[in-house]
Amino acid sequence: AQRVTQPEKLLSVFKGAPVELKCNYSYSGSPELFWYVQYSRQRLQLLLRHISRESIKGFTADLNKGETSFHLKKPFAQEEDSAMYYCALDSWGKLQFGAGTQVVVTP
Amino acid sequence: DAGITQSPRYKITETGRQVTLMCHQTWSHSYMFWYRQDLGHGLRLIYYSAAADITDKGEVPDGYVVSRSKTENFPLTLESATRSQTSVYFCAAQPGTGAYGYTFGSGTRLTVV
Numbered sequence: 001a002q003r004v005t006q007p008e009k010l011l012s013v014f015k016g017a018p019v020e021l022k023c024n025y026s027y028s029g030s031p032e033l034f035w036y037v038q039y040s041r042q043r044l045q046l047l048l049r050h051i052s053r054e055s056i057k058g059f060t061a062d063l064n065k066g067e068t069s070f071h072l073k074k075p076f077a078q079e080e081d082s083a084m085y086y087c088a089l090d091s092w093g094k095l096q097f098g099a100g101t102q103v104v105v106t107p
Numbered sequence: 108d109a110g111i112t113q114s115p116r117y118k119i120t121e122t123g124r125q126v127t128l129m130c131h132q133t134w135s136h137s138y139m140f141w142y143r144q145d146l147g148h149g150l151r152l153i154y155y156s157a158a159a160d161i162t163d164k165g166e167v168p169d170g171y172v173v174s175r176s177k178t179e180n181f182p183l184t185l186e187s188a189t190r191s192q193t194s195v196y197f198c199a200a201q202p203g204t205g206a207y208g209y210t211f212g213s214g215t216r217l218t219v220v
Binding site: 006009034036042043044045046049086093094095096097098099100 | 210
């Protein structure tokens with residue numbers, strides 16, 4: 001069965017420190033993975049798609065098929081990065097989301 | 108570019124009442140989705156639609172009904188609201204089944220008392 005796991009419910013980091021959000025998945029086929037971000041009480045926004053290998057707002061994510069992971073990283077966290085982050089797996093056109101990680105960046 | 112519009116933004120209803128949440132897209136994206144967002148569960152798929160008049164159940168469909176008579180509209184109805192349906196509901200759309208990613212609406216915060 002497909003599953004997306006985000007093991008950290010809350011991640012608290014200092015401004016300027018590196019931040020890594022973990023995402024592990026289980027999927028029998030070739031995965032299509034995404035990261036979404038939700039700022040306080042706003043709509044979810046697409047942050048990254050693994051197929052595009054983009055860097056958005058300084059964030060990157062690498063798909064590791066051996067470890068079935070798609071961790072999100074940023075070398076220097078900013079206060080505006082405080083938000084809820086969701087990892088998602090596309091399964092036949094439907095997205096399955098992890099439980100989310102709340103990131104709090106303190107000055 | 109309005110994208111996806113959800114209404115109402117906030118709704119309080121009583122147990123047992125029927126309530127309909129509206130979702131409208133300004134594009135002609137084929138796929139539309141309804142999710143509920145709950146703390147500790149992330150987002151869970153309620154129903155989805157691949158085109159007008161084609162709908163299917165997601166992970167948590169019980170107590171909900173959808174319809175899609177027009178491509179641009181995808182209303183979600185709670186037939187007899189229960190307190191467990193208190194949640195934030197998000198509508199989303201996607202052009203096709205490729206790895207496009209969804210565009211989400213602003214959400215409807217529903218409280219059932």
